[in-house]
Amino acid sequence: xxxxxxxxxxxxxxxxxxxxxxxxxxxxxxxxxxxxxxxxxxxxxxxxxxxxxxxxxxxxxxxxxxxxxxxxxxxxxxxxxxxxxxxxxxxxxxxxxxxxxxxxxxxxxxxxxxxxxxxxxxxxxxxxxxxxxxxxxxxxxxxxxxxxxxxxxxxxxxxxxxxxxxxxxxxxxxxxxxxxxxxxxxxxxxxxxxxxxxxxxxxxxxxxxxxxxxxxxxxxxxxxxxxxxxxxxxxxxxxxx
Ligand code: CDP
Numbered sequence: 001x002x003x004x005x006x007x008x009x010x011x012x013x014x015x016x017x018x019x020x021x022x023x024x025x026x027x028x029x030x031x032x033x034x035x036x037x038x039x040x041x042x043x044x045x046x047x048x049x050x051x052x053x054x055x056x057x058x059x060x061x062x063x064x065x066x067x068x069x070x071x072x073x074x075x076x077x078x079x080x081x082x083x084x085x086x087x088x089x090x091x092x093x094x095x096x097x098x099x100x101x102x103x104x105x106x107x108x109x110x111x112x113x114x115x116x117x118x119x120x121x122x123x124x125x126x127x128x129x130x131x132x133x134x135x136x137x138x139x140x141x142x143x144x145x146x147x148x149x150x151x152x153x154x155x156x157x158x159x160x161x162x163x164x165x166x167x168x169x170x171x172x173x174x175x176x177x178x179x180x181x182x183x184x185x186x187x188x189x190x191x192x193x194x195x196x197x198x199x200x201x202x203x204x205x206x207x208x209x210x211x212x213x214x215x216x217x218x219x220x221x222x223x224x225x226x227x228x229x230x231x232x233x234x235x236x237x238x239x240x241x
Contacts (some may be wrong), residue, residue: 001142002182005032007169008207009184010180010184011221012169012181012184012185013169013170014176016073016173018178018196019178019180019181020049020178020180020209021126021163024172024173024174024175025147025173025174025175025220025223025224026029026175027085027164027176027224027227027228028048028049028050028230029047029048030046030047030048030049030227030228030231031046031047031048031193031236032044032045032047032065032145032148032216032231032232032235032236033045033046034146034148034149034151034152034235034236035152035238035239037054037056038055038056040057040058040149040153041057041058041059041152041153041154042056042057042149042150042151042152042153042154043055043057043149043152044145044146044148044149044152044232044235045145046144046145046148047073047098047146048137048140048141048206048210049135049136049137049176049178050133050139050178051131051132051134051135051136051137051138051141051199052086052122052132052230053130053131053132053138053141053142053145054129054130054132054145055127055129055130055142055145055146055147055148056127056128056130056149057125057126057127057128057146057149057150057152057153057155057217058125058126058128058132059120059123059124059125059155060074060075060120060123060124060125060155061123061124061125062122062123062124063075063115063124065169066125066160068111068124069122069123069124070121070122071121071122072118072119072120072121073117073120073121073125074115074116074121074122074123074125074225075117075118075124075125076108076111076115076124076125076127077108077125077126077127077135078104078105078108078111078126078127078128078129079096079102079104079106079128079129080100080104080107080129080131080138080139080142080144081084081096081128081129081130081131082100082131082134082138083130083131083132083133084116084181086130086131086132086133086134086159087134089135089188101228102143103139104129105201106139106202107127107129107139107142107143107146107202108127108140109157109201109202110143110161110163110192110202111125111146111147111150113194114157114159114160114161114194114201115150115155115156115157116155116156116157116158116166119156121141123166125150125155125189127146127150129142129145129146135179136177136179136180136181136183137164137165137176137177137178138161138192139163139190140163140164140165140176140190140191140192141163141167142163143161143162143163143192143202144161144162144163144164144228146234147161147162147232148160148235149176151232151236151241152236152239158194159194159195159196159197159199160194160195160232160233161192161193161194161195161201161234162192162193162195162225162228162229163190163191163192163193163202164176164190164191164221164224164225164228165167165177165182165188165191166187166189166191166207166217166220166221167181167185167187167188167189167206167207168185168186168187168207168213168217169181169184169185169186170186171213173213173216173217173220175186175220175221175224177225184206185206186207187205187206187208187209187210188205188207188211188237189203189204189205189206189214189217190202190203190204190208191203191204192220193219193221193222193225195225195226195229197228198222220238
């Protein structure tokens with residue numbers, strides 16, 4: 001363990017700046033590449049601050065095993081996984097842990113709400129998210145990367161979703177928490193949104209916020225969404241120009 005345990009809570013804001021020098025409503029630097037993997041139908045590689053995430057998409061193909069197929073629409077399988085070398089924490093257990101199962105499930109639900117499933121009855125679409133390096137906010141990074149990967153696969157979606165978190169330290173609302181902030185903040189709220197109509201596709205919350213704090217966190221997230229959406233579109237355009 002790098003931190004925690006000792007009970008000493010680090011100061012998250014010093015002179016108005018965060019542990020990594022950002023101001024409260026500042027995103028970490030984001031770099032996105034689409035089409036990274038030759039053998040996947042869609043793929044994307046995302047660096048978001050110190051997070052490094054690879055997303056790969058396969059399908060639509062015949063759902064296997066057959067009994068899981070839905071004759072009316074495609075089903076989505078999603079696997080989020082942290083590589084054993086992705087953090088300083090213990091990753092000795094084999095197979096997905098409870099956290100990975102939860103993140104896979106909420107990510108699957110995000111894509112069930114944007115992919116036009118009715119177009120592909122009886123089939124499955126597989127989304128794999130591999131976290132190569134983690135520093136807080138990997139579920140948001142994974143969804144943002146997977147969205148670009150799905151878009152690059154040509155699977156029709158009603159929108160390209162993005163995700164980012166906001167939280168609070170004391171009364172101060174912070175955008176895009178890094179790992180130290182994630183660990184020691186008073187609230188942490190990852191949100192995924194379909195930008196076209198601002199539909200919320202995922203909203204989780206650790207800790208608590210007042211109604212006003214929640215509103216300003218969501219406001220900050222939507223503002224950041226303009227930047228993230230542009231990064232996704234630019235990466236897709238760069239690939240297919
Ligand atoms: O990554 P995200 O913020 O979506 O998920 P989290 O469960 O709130 O975890 C926060 C951070 O803790 C992750 O991004 C990782 O950097 C770290 N973590 C880890 O290293 N190993 C774990 N088993 C769980 C979390």
